[in-house]
């Protein structure tokens with residue numbers, strides 16, 4: 001058995017007195033799409049932030065590729081192969097679409113490689129090509145989400161962390177985004193997907209974890225959780 | 239009148255170059271680097287000391303003034319860049335994340351330390367640019383006259399250098415990878431780290447560049463007055479800070495515009511009203527602009543999160 005690409009071992013984290021994660025253990029295998037679902041405030045964003053080392057875990061360990069990345073500076077984590085599309089997209093509002101993509105490839109020194117990846121990004125999201133000279137802040141929500149994902153892919157990460165990519169988007173755009181994620185699986189990119197849209201996430205994911213007030217309550221194959229009455233009741237609207 | 243405006247333009251260009259340092263640091267750290275004026279003063283000292291050394295050893299006569307000036311400017315940029323780097327490491331980095339008041343107090347502390355350091359080591363009397371040297375005398379006899387306007391070689395040099403520096407910085411920030419990373423960092427520091435930017439290095443680079451620019455302005459200011467004094471950084475630094483706020487602090491073109499405008503308004507005031515109220519015009523202008531546009535001339539609203 002090979003080691004999982006990402007492993008959280010009994011991770012706890014808190015913001016001052018507020019405990020956001022308690023004893024969270026989860027694994028993401030190579031090439032898997034793993035969903036992390038849970039209600040508002042369950043700690044999903046905090047979990048991704050402790051992986052990126054933006055939030056420091058107070059206990060436990062985070063392993064990537066078999067090695068602990070706990071306490072590593074976030075930019076080194078990115079260099080190691082984890083790209084994070086954070087909640088709220090966080091597009092650089094006063095940089096153009098093209099500059100945002102260039103920043104996604106900040107760690108790539110070879111201009112030809114950057115140019116090729118930018119072409120690839122425009123092939124996936126033609127809308128971004130039309131708007132390449134527009135500043136990020138002037139894009140629509142859907143376009144910003146596309147840009148956020150495209151920006152993260154500029155580094156060709158081994159692991160992609162996606163925090164609520166469907167938030168506030170029209171169903172058509174949500175479909176498109178999910179199609180792109182499904183496509184990543186074919187390209188061998190491993191994905192940890194945080195979603196409020198539990199139904200779509202569970203359909204897409206190989207496996208899923210359910211987070212409740214900072215603790216993992218359930219885990220299993222996406223299809224199994226999708227059929228579970230308790231999960232249907234709590235997260236899928238009956 | 240035209241002569242006065244030209245003089246104001248020369249002074250304004252110097253304010254603008256110093257203001258860039260305030261605005262770049264503020265844009266990234268939300269910190270007003272009160273020690274910036276002192277770094278400019280240190281740069282001026284390094285430049286003048288180098289020039290005096292070159293003149294005293296006779297090197298100025300053999301190398302010629304332009305080469306010596308370049309040497310002095312490079313020396314002063316080097317010294318100031320080192321100071322900027324060290325000041326950030328020692329006085330600001332340990333306080334990052336400690337609220338906004340502590341770094342501000344630290345900045346004031348650094349500025350007092352730098353001023354006293356120079357006063358104790360160099361004395362509290364001004365040191366002079368070796369203007370009696372023959373190379374200087376030859377260079378200063380030049381100048382151009384066009385109608386009511388006469389342009390001194392020093393003034394022309396100041397304007398040329400300042401314009402080049404501003405254009406260079408603009409290109410750097412807009413076109414290069416590191417420059418773009420600086421802009422990204424100033425917009426969202428967490429996201430900058432998430433794309434792999436080493437934010438600490440960007441911050442160091444910002445201090446180094448800002449300090450080197452201030453040093454050039456310091457040397458040029460010394461050429462204007464033919465001297466450097468330990469307390470020259472205070473008022474000049476203050477004026478440059480006013481210029482940065484005028485233009486919209488954090489905004490690079492704003493600092494350039496604010497500096498030039500400040501120089502011109504001071505000059506106009508001197509010409510039309512009274513010369514000894516020069517500083518009153520500067521701060522008066524600041525008041526008026528801030529009442530009309532609280533974020534400065536080119537300051538935008540901070541982009542709201544979508």
Ligand SMILES: Nc1ncnc2c1ncn2[C@@H]1O[C@H](COP(=O)(O)OP(=O)(O)OP(=O)(O)O)[C@@H](O)[C@H]1O
Pocket residue numbers: 015018019020038039040041042043044045046047087196
């Ligand atoms: N910066 C912060 N400071 C203090 N408390 C925080 C901070 N960020 C999150 N929290 C708290 O930690 C808990 C988990 O928050 P988190 O953002 O991880 O939840 P989430 O599952 O992502 O929620 P949502 O679905 O609403 O995005 C919440 O109680 C939240 O209030």
Ligand SMILES: [Mg+2]
Pocket residue numbers: 044045046087
């Ligand atoms: Mg969240």
